[in-house]
Amino acid sequence: MTTIPQVARAMRAILTTTADEAARTTHFVQRTSPLSGATFSQTFVFGFLGNAQATLEELTQTAATLGVAISPQALDQRFTASAAACLEQGLLAASARVITAEPVTIPLRRRFTAVYVQDSSTIVLPAVFAAQWHGCGGSTASGTSAALTLQARWEMCTGRLDVQLQEGRASDRTAVLPGPLPAGALRLADLGYWSLDAFAALAPHEVFWLSRLQIQTAIYDVMGERRELLEFLEAQPTDTIDLAVTLGEHQRLAARLLAVRVPQDVADSRRRRLRQAARDKGRQVSATRLALAAWTLFVTHVPPERLTLREALVLGRMRWQIALLFKLWKSQGRVDESRSTKPWRILCEVYAKLLAMLVQHGVFLVSLWAYPDRSLTKAAQTVQKHALHLASAFASVKRLAEALGTVKRCLAAGCRMNRRKKYPNTYQLLLDATGP
Numbered sequence: 001m002t003t004i005p006q007v008a009r010a011m012r013a014i015l016t017t018t019a020d021e022a023a024r025t026t027h028f029v030q031r032t033s034p035l036s037g038a039t040f041s042q043t044f045v046f047g048f049l050g051n052a053q054a055t056l057e058e059l060t061q062t063a064a065t066l067g068v069a070i071s072p073q074a075l076d077q078r079f080t081a082s083a084a085a086c087l088e089q090g091l092l093a094a095s096a097r098v099i100t101a102e103p104v105t106i107p108l109r110r111r112f113t114a115v116y117v118q119d120s121s122t123i124v125l126p127a128v129f130a131a132q133w134h135g136c137g138g139s140t141a142s143g144t145s146a147a148l149t150l151q152a153r154w155e156m157c158t159g160r161l162d163v164q165l166q167e168g169r170a171s172d173r174t175a176v177l178p179g180p181l182p183a184g185a186l187r188l189a190d191l192g193y194w195s196l197d198a199f200a201a202l203a204p205h206e207v208f209w210l211s212r213l214q215i216q217t218a219i220y221d222v223m224g225e226r227r228e229l230l231e232f233l234e235a236q237p238t239d240t241i242d243l244a245v246t247l248g249e250h251q252r253l254a255a256r257l258l259a260v261r262v263p264q265d266v267a268d269s270r271r272r273r274l275r276q277a278a279r280d281k282g283r284q285v286s287a288t289r290l291a292l293a294a295w296t297l298f299v300t301h302v303p304p305e306r307l308t309l310r311e312a313l314v315l316g317r318m319r320w321q322i323a324l325l326f327k328l329w330k331s332q333g334r335v336d337e338s339r340s341t342k343p344w345r346i347l348c349e350v351y352a353k354l355l356a357m358l359v360q361h362g363v364f365l366v367s368l369w370a371y372p373d374r375s376l377t378k379a380a381q382t383v384q385k386h387a388l389h390l391a392s393a394f395a396s397v398k399r400l401a402e403a404l405g406t407v408k409r410c411l412a413a414g415c416r417m418n419r420r421k422k423y424p425n426t427y428q429l430l431l432d433a434t435g436p
Helices: 004-025 037-050 056-065 072-076 081-096 196-205 229-234 264-280 287-292 309-316 319-331 343-365 376-385 387-392 397-413 426-432
Strands: 115-124 147-155 161-167 186-189 208-212 240-247 253-261 295-300
Touching: 004 037, 004 081, 004 343, 004 397, 037 056, 037 081, 037 343, 037 376, 037 387, 056 072, 056 387, 081 161, 081 343, 115 319, 147 319, 161 343, 186 309, 196 208, 196 253, 208 309, 229 287, 240 309, 253 309, 264 287, 295 309, 309 426, 319 343, 319 376, 343 376, 343 397, 376 387, 376 397, 387 397
Parallel strands: 115 186, 186 208
Antiparallel strands: 115 147, 147 161, 208 295, 240 253, 253 295
């Protein structure tokens, strides 16, 4: 477990020593200047942490808090290729730091040594960066000439967050995050990471996996007979299914097929989304695909005595937590937005805002992670109010630790989710999920 003094030392190391070294190696700073790599990085990290849409004037006020006097015009001139490289190095250094919290006390998650959720999110960049950050081509937001993909793997017990930057055109399956995962861990990832070979590779390390089913996958029953998925489901006597199967025409990977029929309104909503997505791409949705929308489908090789069907379906919902984290980073952190149209300023802002989000995440871990009903949205709003307070305390580890202690008390006093009866929060389902 990482303590507040340890987080304070890590923050100062990245935004002082590492930032100054990066400024020298990238030639962002070539002579003595009040705006060093450290003060430049701190200005943008704390400036955007306080206001993700900060103007140049507001950023100069953050610089003044750090003891640096600079005009908005002079600050605007510092957005260069070397400035972006300096901030990128700081971001990479921050992503390499391991910060963990005391594991949250939810019994279902504690069935495993760790529970990892992995997903990705894309940030579109100006076309001038296509050589550095290749996009997918095309003219739509999802297919641009320049983009970066943020790969993230989040450990839901201790809060550890591993991130990697990829080219926008890179496949999710090529992501290489720190590993291997510990024995007894559970891996959750969306269909972009679907790979029977990857699942099979986890077995020698005693790592479990749980995934939505890729419906084109070949499925064989316990007799070794290949079955058509829809017919197989419809042939079962109940609307909740837990069957031993093997997956893949060649892999024949042993697994459990977990399925539950959803209410009609849920199925209808899914079908509307499928038809809309198909229309957007100029395609048709097959009748089989529409019929399968009536089912929630997962596969896993966790044995039934360790994880029941009901428990597996609840754990499967956890994959949305990392999507909500990305949503928080984009809606409040504005990591994919800029007030400017200048390419180098835009790239600098992307790196600085991502770095600010990692700083914010570290604050979360040492402040409110132990509360299962924590609201990261409310917590982000509280951290935002204290951004200049943290910046003003950055001169020493002791003062920064004291400031972080103040933030911790504020976060502990509120930042909780209200319990919901009709649509329970994920933490409520996790606490209540036991039995078949």
